[in-house]
Amino acid sequence: MKRICVIGAGYVGLTTAACLADLGNRVACVDINEEKIAMLQEGRLPIFEPGLEEIVRRNMKASRLSFTTSYEEGINGLPAEFVFIAVGTPEGVDGEADLRYVRMAAERIGEVMDHPLIIVNKSTVPVGTGDWVADIVRSRQRQPIPFWVVSNPEFLREGSAVYDFMNPDRIVLGSLDREAAEKVAQLYLPLRSTIMITDLRTAEMIKYASNAFLATKISFINEIANICEALGADVKEVAAGMGYDKRIGRAFLDAGVGWGGSCFPKDVKALIHMAVVHGCHPQLLQAVVEINRDQRRRVVWKLKEILEDLRGMVIGLLGLAFKPNTDDIREAPALEIAGLLLREGAVVRAYDPVAMPNAARVLPQVIMCADPYELAEGADALVVVTDWNEFKHLDLPRIKQLMRRPVIIDGRNIYEPEMMRELGFIYRGIGRGYNR
Numbered sequence: 200m201k202r203i204c205v206i207g208a209g210y211v212g213l214t215t216a217a218c219l220a221d222l223g224n225r226v227a228c229v230d231i232n233e234e235k236i237a238m239l240q241e242g243r244l245p246i247f248e249p250g251l252e253e254i255v256r257r258n259m260k261a262s263r264l265s266f267t268t269s270y271e272e273g274i275n276g277l278p279a280e281f282v283f284i285a286v287g288t289p290e291g292v293d294g295e296a297d298l299r300y301v302r303m304a305a306e307r308i309g310e311v312m313d314h315p316l317i318i319v320n321k322s323t324v325p326v327g328t329g330d331w332v333a334d335i336v337r338s339r340q341r342q343p344i345p346f347w348v349v350s351n352p353e354f355l356r357e358g359s360a361v362y363d364f365m366n367p368d369r370i371v372l373g374s375l376d377r378e379a380a381e382k383v384a385q386l387y388l389p390l391r392s393t394i395m396i397t398d399l400r401t402a403e404m405i406k407y408a409s410n411a412f413l414a415t416k417i418s419f420i421n422e423i424a425n426i427c428e429a430l431g432a433d434v435k436e437v438a439a440g441m442g443y444d445k446r447i448g449r450a451f452l453d454a455g456v457g458w459g460g461s462c463f464p465k466d467v468k469a470l471i472h473m474a475v476v477h478g479c480h481p482q483l484l485q486a487v488v489e490i491n492r493d494q495r496r497r498v499v500w501k502l503k504e505i506l507e508d509l510r511g512m513v514i515g516l517l518g519l520a521f522k523p524n525t526d527d528i529r530e531a532p533a534l535e536i537a538g539l540l541l542r543e544g545a546v547v548r549a550y551d552p553v554a555m556p557n558a559a560r561v562l563p564q565v566i567m568c569a570d571p572y573e574l575a576e577g578a579d580a581l582v583v584v585t586d587w588n589e590f591k592h593l594d595l596p597r598i599k600q601l602m603r604r605p606v607i608i609d610g611r612n613i614y615e616p617e618m619m620r621e622l623g624f625i626y627r628g629i630g631r632g633y634n635r
């Protein structure tokens with residue numbers, strides 16, 4: 200049993216705190232957001248993440264997990280041997296990662312720590328941040344107390360955060376001090392995963408390179424999809440055929456409206472920024488971003504091809520979250536598509552199983568519907584933006600009957616073109632043969 204403090208109670212921090220507690224450790228989770236902490240203290244979750252609430256409640260009940268807004272209590276109360284930093288690192292000016300929350304966390308850790316600590320950074324941060332964090336902590340200490348900084352990038356996915364945390368493909372640890380990294384490795388031994396120990400900067404780069412590669416795979420298949428449309432090939436079959444090759448793999452080869460979310464967009468841009476600042480020319484990464492931007496516009500182009508003028512047209516968006524099983528709408532393709540459609544003068548409606556409250560705050564002009572059938576009623580077109588499972592099982596004949604025009608743009612290729620045409624839809628997927 201180790202004593203751990205986790206700073207940040209977002210998707211990563213809360214999952215880390217709850218799962219480390221579930222592995223038998225005592226964990227205090229600190230967040231500056233009082234509302235979040237108040238909810239968590241009552242055993243309620245401020246975010247939607249499958250399975251997490253149960254783990255939080257179970258471990259609170261067993262007195263292994265607590266929540267506080269106080270750094271003193273979180274770090275010195277236990278007292279913690281490890282402090283994980285899991286605060287946000289959003290996109291800043293010119294794509295550079297905004298490190299203000301990491302800075303605040305490092306300052307407070309330095310100010311309050313009254314015993315030696317291993318500081319583990321889980322936030323995605325530019326290469327070199329580990330050293331910077333160490334400087335900040337040192338500069339804020341009232342008296343010199345030893346501490347060690349270990350980079351431990353997180354690879355979990357929203358929507359399956361608990362599963363991913365408990366079943367990682369690998370655990371990456373980077374530090375100038377091997378002993379400190381090995382102590383962090385001990386925490387993860389129960390997960391029986393591959394543990395890679397490297398230096399700080401390399402660990403930080405592994406996270407960016409991994410996200411950039413995944414985004415590249417998606418942009419790659421989207422480019423192939425667009426070529427497929429021009430040449431009459433079906434990208435779904437192409438991806439399947441490619442995926443059998445072990446060197447390629449099938450994952451992340453789904454053509455569609457592109458990648459979004461709280462990580463890929465900001466991380467690819469941050470990597471580009473780091474590269475440019477250091478005199479490199481990241482031309483592949485720049486193309487990856489451009490292809491992704493065009494992919495969202497393509498939906499609107501497809502609609503205009505069929506409906507011509509979108510003014511006054513009622514367009515329904517099936518899905519708002521950036522991917523299924525999450526309520527996260529940060530950088531979701533739906534936001535941009537809704538914006539483009541509104542600019543064209545369309546009336547935009549939307550339905551999402553869990554992301555509507557979040558989306559309503561940033562898309563006040565979009566009419567939220569109670570279910571996919573209300574969305575379809577009187578609509579001139581529907582656009583599948585998120586591949587929620589429930590959309591795959593809709594009563595499509597009923598949907599068709601309800602719509603004013605039976606137009607479906609399937610931005611996630613969840614339906615089969617043949618079947619949709621048989622049902623009488625004017626259907627367009629992404630990259631599924633000539634203009635299909």
Ligand code: NAD
Binds near residue numbers: 209
């Ligand atoms: P989030 O926005 O959901 O949560 C961040 C939390 O940190 C918020 O609750 C905020 O109130 C809190 N916070 C901010 N400043 C603080 C401070 N000074 N002290 C205490 N709490 C503070 O963010 P997230 O999605 O959990 O991401 C956290 C980090 O993990 C980011 O660097 C992100 O890139 C990385 N990451 C995220 C994911 C993901 O899927 N969300 C996956 C891997 C890595």
